[in-house]
Amino acid sequence: MKHTWAMAIDLDRCTGCGACVVACNAENNIPVIGEAEAAKSRLMHWIRVNRYWEGEFPEAQAIYLPIPCMQCERAPCELVCPVYATYHNEDGLNAMVYNRCIGTRYCANNCPYSVRVFNWYDYKWEKPLDEQLSPDLTVRSRGVMEKCTFCIQRIRRAKEAAAEEGRGIRDGDVVPACVQTCPPGAMVFGDLADPHSEITRKLKDPRRFRLMEHLGTEPRVVYLKRQKGAGR
């Protein structure tokens, strides 16, 4: 069965707390780079929470925007990879084959959302912090590009479990680490191919918008605008 994975992020619920970022660190073997590298904007996080200011005191306002990889349907990053390291997989995700990557960084250059991060060094996990590393995915080496995969290992796990039980994947079987932990429940993940899934319902919300829609990248991550006022 073909899946169309998608994510909805409700900005009316997001509090900007950063739980998604640390959950992703733990799930996806994301290295810690240290203060000096962080100051060069080389954070390896696969999801970041942008904070935007609007207005001046006393009308100042902050708004948070969590940004994982948009998993674009027409992904600008895929077109420019000379070695097909980044490709569209059978579920329509932008997947990475790490050992094909030769580090041209064309993909990052072409990504309008700046969600791709590059291993400038062989980042080390000081012993015994490496005991925590997840066996489900590799530790990427120097010179390799990486990015959010919608927790592809969890998708695979759910598929295997479903196949073992001889059934299809049910809504809620696949939950990426960020969605799982989000304290206010701002994130929803699911299969758009399933007409009864929560994500299908969420995406009918008139508040929906996509980032930089005018570029025609057709992102799989859809945001729901913040609301104002007491009613709906």
Next chain:
Amino acid sequence: MLDRRQFLKLGGATAFATLFGGCEKVQRKLIPFVIPPENYTLGEALWYASGCRQCPAGCGVVVRVSEGRAKKVEGNPLHPVNRGKLCARGQAALQALYHPERLSQPMKLSGARGSGSYKPVSWEEALSLLMGPLKTVKTEAPASLLMLTEPMRGHAGLVAGRFMKAFGSPHRVAWDPFGPDAMITANAAVYGVRDLPEHDLANTRYLLSFSGDFLETGISPVHYAREFGRMRGDRETIRGKFLHFGPRLSMTAAAADLFLPCAPGTEGIVALGIAHVMVRDRLTAAASAAGRLSDDLSPYSPEAVEKKTGVHAHDIAAAAEEFARNQPGLAIGGTAASTGQDGVFHCAAVALLNVLAGNVGEPGGVSFPNRAQAFAKYGAETPLLAPPPESGYAGMRAALEKMRSGAFRMAILSGATNPAFTLPPALKFVEALSKVPFVVAFTSFLDETTSLADLVLPVPTALEEWGDDVAPVGHAGAVTLCQPVVTPFHDTRSMPDVLIAAAKELGGDPAKALPWGSFRECIEKAYGGPGGEMEKALQRGGFFGESLSPRSAPRERKTSFPAARERDFDGDPKAFPLVLHLYPSVTLYDGRGANLPWLQELPDPVTTAMWRNWVEVNPKTASGLDLAEGDAVTITSSSGKIAAHVAFNPGIAPDVAAMPLGQGHTRYGKYANGRGENPISLLPAGETYALQATRVALAKTKLSTTLARAAHPEGQWKVKNMM
């Protein structure tokens, strides 16, 4: 004829052939495992339930364990406090478990006290080093034993409490820097219940927050964040509206529909202004029942409040109107904002709004379930298992006096609250502790406090030990059970285990008071032991079945409140023009998270700064002082002087400078040390732990460091499009 030599030759050749033949066959089988099939991982991952202890909120967790190692912590979906959700600090518990600087064996002091040089010793030697002084103190002066811990809940608290009682010492002090003392006192005055309220955010329609911090570090951030999400989006036709009053645009304030800045230390006055309008205009039944404006309320007309707080009179009137019209409504105070001597007044004024709205005990309002119900069978000992969630600052100050006078001959320290770091240096904790001849510390890490001990005993982390817990709010009668989700990584023993063993060796009363072989046995005895109910409960993460009976409502409800009190700011406003606003860090809490790299590298939600602390100022204030973003400044108060980098916050009152707590460690390992200076050193030795009642002055300076910020590489979105 086959002679002996030929036989051997033949035998050798046969063996050789067999050996080689065998090798080939084995190789064929081996190759697939040397290069395993794609997506092949060794072993099957299992999930174990336990409790989180990264902060006192008491969430339940499940831990993914693969090949005997913990890989991922997630919220326990069955646990009523967090329902599967977890914050950044909870996620980072794994890094505490596998931290390179975690103590792996007992250590005894090898240099001068406080030098931090230790020599590893065996547990036998460590226990004999502990028992020697303990026995002497027991026979000569049992009351000279001090136990200084963080608030211990569940049976760990029972063991510690019983140990001290049987030992003969009344000096058990618990210290939690963010204990909501003022809120508890105010609740006793206004609601008649001396406990924390349960705020039913999910069902409320209108939320007023007065410097509330319930989404970031308050009493139970994950619980309230989840409830906040439900308030916003889980009801078909209702979306709860949220107004925030306070001097700083915090992470919680950013989630509000409307952020209305007020002058520092005037949150309670704003609340009284709203109460004034509610009673004057008889907006709710409870407000009409209050009748005429009482003398307490009559001076707080919106116009008068505007003069004091800077909040427009029409905003106050509109807030009162909307709050009354959209019931159930809820008013929440802040914990950090009510730490001063005026804190009780602020909390009481906020509580008054809940009373006037008539939401006490109602859905979408405040209620006071009996938190200690699960431990009622312990009778008079119940407070040991479910202690009131207070900071213990008064007890701490009293203990400091005694320490200085030499009343203590031995001290047992434990917990993550690190008083040498979290208490103002003006209180001279380090000096006082040096007057105690023998100090034992139970800890996982050396920090500013535990590195002052003579004997350091390593303890398991929360993911490696037995225990139980009752959360301060949101637990609906649940008892969390904690179990080791992995085999202890180091040679550690938990504090209750050591206390039980020590009691046995002391004999007499202590041995009788703690009649178990180990802490695990104590837990098993309490919950029915292996096999029965407890086994199921361990799989689920605790006992979640029973629901709490509400406390019987107080007979007469007072709508009066403690007298209005202006905040006494420490320092001369001329010399120190800005008000220092210290707040718990969203990522590092009180500083205990500062040694975890994941938390250090998590950008702060408001400033996006990492790895170092900063001082938040309004851009207008900064331009007056000729300061740009990232510049270095000195922050001077009447008690101390530190330096930090400037980060702009356009939503902070121009007369306020805010700093997060948690950085400025000197002895908490390489990830924590040298990342700015501790802002606690700016506080005076006050009668309360007042985090926001000190005046400071800023002056430009130079620092060799820079402040790392998370960038927005794609530039500025049009925020209007997102709202």
